[in-house]
Amino acid sequence: MLVTLPNQFKTAINKMPFNVTVKKNAIKIYAALYSKSHLKNSTGFFPVPSAYLAAVNKRYYKILDYFVERGLIDYYKKAYTDDKDIFNTIYRKSYNKELGICAKYRFLVNVEVGDEVNVDMVSNRTNRWWNITENSLIEAGFDVKISRDDFGRRVWHSAIRNYKTDFQGYYTIDSQCSQPRLLYKYFKDKGINDPEYMRIFNNELDFYSEVAKKLDFTGTKESKRADAKDLFMHWINGNGYVPDFEIHNLFPIASKYLKSIKKGNYKSGGSLLQRIESKIWIDDLLTNIPCDFALPVHDSVIVKEKDVDRVLEYCKAKYPEIRFKKALLK
DNA sequence: CGGGGACTATGCTATTACAG
DNA sequence: CTGTAATAGCATAGTCCCCG
Numbered sequence: 094m095l096v097t098l099p100n101q102f103k104t105a106i107n108k109m110p111f112n113v114t115v116k117k118n119a120i121k122i123y124a125a126l127y128s129k130s131h132l133k134n135s136t137g138f139f140p141v142p143s144a145y146l147a148a149v150n151k152r153y154y155k156i157l158d159y160f161v162e163r164g165l166i167d168y169y170k171k172a173y174t175d176d177k178d179i180f181n182t183i184y185r186k187s188y189n190k191e192l193g194i195c196a197k198y199r200f201l202v203n204v205e206v207g208d209e210v211n212v213d214m215v216s217n218r219t220n221r222w223w224n225i226t227e228n229s230l231i232e233a234g235f236d237v238k239i240s241r242d243d244f245g246r247r248v249w250h251s252a253i254r255n256y257k258t259d260f261q262g263y264y265t266i267d268s269q270c271s272q273p274r275l276l277y278k279y280f281k282d283k284g285i286n287d288p289e290y291m292r293i294f295n296n297e298l299d300f301y302s303e304v305a306k307k308l309d310f311t312g313t314k315e316s317k318r319a320d321a322k323d324l325f326m327h328w329i330n331g332n333g334y335v336p337d338f339e340i341h342n343l344f345p346i347a348s349k350y351l352k353s354i355k356k357g358n359y360k361s362g363g364s365l366l367q368r369i370e371s372k373i374w375i376d377d378l379l380t381n382i383p384c385d386f387a388l389p390v391h392d393s394v395i396v397k398e399k400d401v402d403r404v405l406e407y408c409k410a411k412y413p414e415i416r417f418k419k420a421l422l423k
Numbered sequence: 424c425g426g427g428g429a430c431t432a433t434g435c436t437a438t439t440a441c442a443g
Numbered sequence: 444c445t446g447t448a449a450t451a452g453c454a455t456a457g458t459c460c461c462c463g
Contacts, residue, residue, distance in 0.1 A: 242447065247442080253441070254441065322443090329444075334444080335444090366443080390441095
């Protein structure tokens with residue numbers, strides 16, 4: 094990962110009262126923060142999930158505390174009443190695990206000037222999702238280029254671009270109506286009850302067709318579905334603009350919830366769903382997949398014909414609420 | 424020695440294509 | 444609307460060679 098390392102961080106890391114391993118991990122943690130800093134809001138705070146920091150280094154908090162001590166970063170804090178002295182106000186790091194709101198940080202020094210350094214983020218831990226992707230790429234004759242983006246933790250590799258033509262004869266297993274359904278699952282888990290949104294899925298209806306029907310779209314069946322899909326994407330990913338404002342009246346509670354997620358940074362909406370998606374597909378399904386050849390494509394996976402039925406059963410058994418479907422690439 | 428011409432390498436931006 | 448990767452186009456810089 095290419096980052097700008099300001100002098101203040103450089104000297105602070107050099108002066109750390111820990112061994113070289115910790116110092117090296119401190120650079121990684123700095124790089125992790127740096128990579129998230131583009132998400133900063135008007136006051137400079139940007140969210141960084143603890144799960145991500147922990148994946149970079151298990152004892153990340155030790156390093157963060159040191160950075161705070163040195164006046165290099167700051168936690169986002171909120172005021173609380175001191176229960177031992179109610180006349181006293183105390184400030185604590187603010188986050189809410191229940192609501193999925195992670196801690197925020199800000200840099201107290203200018204991170205735009207400094208040395209350009211390439212930080213090796215790779216830990217010694219190898220993950221099966223990586224190994225199986227690597228082996229499958231080699232077997233299929235592709236260069237091994239695998240990365241995971243920060244926005245939605247999606248996996249990118251060299252065979253994604255033309256997979257539909259390059260893997261003819263192979264099968265894909267993908268999830269139908271992936272993002273709307275994942276949002277449904279998410280709402281259900283969180284106890285957010287938007288009547289219309291929940292009704293569509295509780296009754297096993299086709300989400301996009303239902304939206305098109307309720308909002309009186311015109312056109313062919315396919316074009317109405319496509320318009321509804323486009324509307325959904327704006328609703329999830331956008332900064333407030335949607336092609337049809339009626340969606341806010343159709344799903345009032347869901348809209349309000351999305352708005353609350355986007356408070357601070359509107360990109361959190363899309364990021365959240367992509368993360369849910371990749372957590373299922375990469376960190377679970379691909380990591381434990383019962384075959385030797387598999388290549389992920391965001392919300393689907395490419396497998397061989399001899400494995401497809403076994404993998405399909407495996408996916409269905411693991412996530413009964415997701416509608417998995419196999420398809421031959423031709 | 425310097426002036427071209429032809430070629431190659433690099434860097435940047437915009438566009439396209441894919442995913443949802 | 445979001446993301447990343449690949450590609451196209453263009454400008455610039457460097458290299459090589461021939462020639463006067």
